Amino acid sequence: MRWCWLFVSLLVVGCSPPVTGRTEEFELASERVGDSFRLFVRLPPDYDVDAARRFPLVVQLDANLPTLEEFSATAGQASELEATGALSSVIVVGVGYRSGPEAQRLRMRDLALPMENEVFLQTWRDVAPNAAAPAFYAFLRDELMPELTARYRLEGAQRTALFGHSMGGLFTVYAASRHQEAPLFSSYVAASPSLFWDDAQVITRFEALPELSSPASLFITHGSLEGPVMAGFVEAFSARTRASARAQLRFEHRFYEVGHLGSTTPSFRDGLLFTFGGAE
Amino acid sequence: MSALVLAMLLSTAPDAPTVAGLSETDLELAAVGGFGERWSVGGLLALNARWLAWGRQSINGGLEVSVLVGYQNEPHSFYASNFAPSRETGANHRTEVFVTVGHGLRVKRLTVGTHFFIGWTQLTLDGRLQNERLGIDRLTTGSGSELTVGAVLHARFRLTDRVSLSGRVFAPVPNLRTGINSYVMASLGVSVGF
Numbered sequence: 001m002r003w004c005w006l007f008v009s010l011l012v013v014g015c016s017p018p019v020t021g022r023t024e025e026f027e028l029a030s031e032r033v034g035d036s037f038r039l040f041v042r043l044p045p046d047y048d049v050d051a052a053r054r055f056p057l058v059v060q061l062d063a064n065l066p067t068l069e070e071f072s073a074t075a076g077q078a079s080e081l082e083a084t085g086a087l088s089s090v091i092v093v094g095v096g097y098r099s100g101p102e103a104q105r106l107r108m109r110d111l112a113l114p115m116e117n118e119v120f121l122q123t124w125r126d127v128a129p130n131a132a133a134p135a136f137y138a139f140l141r142d143e144l145m146p147e148l149t150a151r152y153r154l155e156g157a158q159r160t161a162l163f164g165h166s167m168g169g170l171f172t173v174y175a176a177s178r179h180q181e182a183p184l185f186s187s188y189v190a191a192s193p194s195l196f197w198d199d200a201q202v203i204t205r206f207e208a209l210p211e212l213s214s215p216a217s218l219f220i221t222h223g224s225l226e227g228p229v230m231a232g233f234v235e236a237f238s239a240r241t242r243a244s245a246r247a248q249l250r251f252e253h254r255f256y257e258v259g260h261l262g263s264t265t266p267s268f269r270d271g272l273l274f275t276f277g278g279a280e
Numbered sequence: 281m282s283a284l285v286l287a288m289l290l291s292t293a294p295d296a297p298t299v300a301g302l303s304e305t306d307l308e309l310a311a312v313g314g315f316g317e318r319w320s321v322g323g324l325l326a327l328n329a330r331w332l333a334w335g336r337q338s339i340n341g342g343l344e345v346s347v348l349v350g351y352q353n354e355p356h357s358f359y360a361s362n363f364a365p366s367r368e369t370g371a372n373h374r375t376e377v378f379v380t381v382g383h384g385l386r387v388k389r390l391t392v393g394t395h396f397f398i399g400w401t402q403l404t405l406d407g408r409l410q411n412e413r414l415g416i417d418r419l420t421t422g423s424g425s426e427l428t429v430g431a432v433l434h435a436r437f438r439l440t441d442r443v444s445l446s447g448r449v450f451a452p453v454p455n456l457r458t459g460i461n462s463y464v465m466a467s468l469g470v471s472v473g474f
Contacts, residue, residue: 259459
């Protein structure tokens with residue numbers, strides 16, 4: 001079965017660049033969610049060279065989702081970009097689950113926003129019966145980030161990015177809409193976000209965000225072969241965000257000639273450059 | 281019903297070829313269904329040729345070549361309910377030109393061909409998203425094309441001297457990055473010899 005997933009992953013993301021540096025995994029129990037998460041960590045090759053140096057952080061959602069394997073893809077992209085000098089050294093932490101099949105089920109609990117629209121709820125009630133993105137956000141804020149700060153030499157929230165695709169992209173935009181509370185992240189990279197969720201309530205939520213008190217960047221993408229729902233909502237969100245002209249928000253929208261599954265690799269590659277581009 | 285099919289299967293094919301050479305050509309028209317990132321329906325037109333290579337009247341094998349032109353429509357309405365109360369309308373349009381080459385084994389009236397295929401697929405998107413609450417009404421267009429290769433299983437059953445029932449299952453090597461191709465397609469139609 002594992003080889004089958006690897007084959008399918010190859011078809012989707014192609015051959016990801018090899019991951020350089022040091023990798024490790026650990027489990028973290030969450031009281032906020034009432035479950036445990038598997039964390040995948042990639043430390044850059046120069047992490048152990050200077051014990052006083054701190055590093056920027058990329059938090060990658062859906063780390064071990066079958067077919068996409070987003071932690072490996074992003075860590076590989078970061079490795080390649082660092083080697084060419086296009087990117088300064090970054091730590092990549094993937095938030096995943098104990099197994100791939102479990103990831104497919106539990107991501108709908110953690111990344112989906114609670115549904116309010118009755119029509120939408122009727123269709124998605126069975127797919128996401130326990131949609132609880134706020135609890136997952138609380139896990140990131142109260143449990144994951146303190147754990148990572150204790151374990152690794154991080155630069156802090158002003159140099160921390162959240163990356164997500166599809167439902168992970170939806171959660172990323174949701175996290176951006178909470179930027180004012182106590183910023184966990186300074187950058188948000190949302191690839192093909194499922195903005196349609198719950199009659200696009202997250203768009204309304206983001207629009208209600210007042211002028212930011214700290215700088216943030218938002219990089220949002222879609223695939224031109226995804227169809228009208230993904231493209232339409234991302235384009236509408238992009239137009240509205242540009243129109244709001246928040247001084248503290250650096251915003252960019254790009255699209256690629258790919259389908260829904262194919263948008264991860266180019267989005268996260270360009271997202272790394274958009275967020276932390278330029279070697280030191 | 282099954283006894284009738286079995287009886288037809290085991291009966292001798294009318295005018296089955298017995299000599300080598302360009303033994304058969306036929307024109308085929310079929311309905312097609314596809315499953316990929318979305319469901320699709322459409323049709324194909326194929327020109328088929330078969331050269332007898334070995335065997336005798338009751339069982340033989342030959343080289344088979346087909347040239348196919350296909351169209352599939354992917355109506356967004358198939359999935360629109362997933363996004364309600366937003367409305368998704370329009371369709372994707374997929375056109376294909378394939379050449380298939382392989383071996384066909386004939387037993388009595390039944391011929392089963394195992395082929396490889398190569399060709400070109402063009403996908404054109406034409407859709408619309410409407411969301412009343414946010415006042416969104418956006419048209420979306422796009423297109424992409426790519427080389428397509430894969431395997432085909434082609435079964436034909438001779439109903440009469442000239443007319444056969446024909447079915448194919450296509451298994452393209454999928455490119456999940458683009459979603460331009462279906463993951464699997466199946467066709468069912470009629471071919472007429474000439």
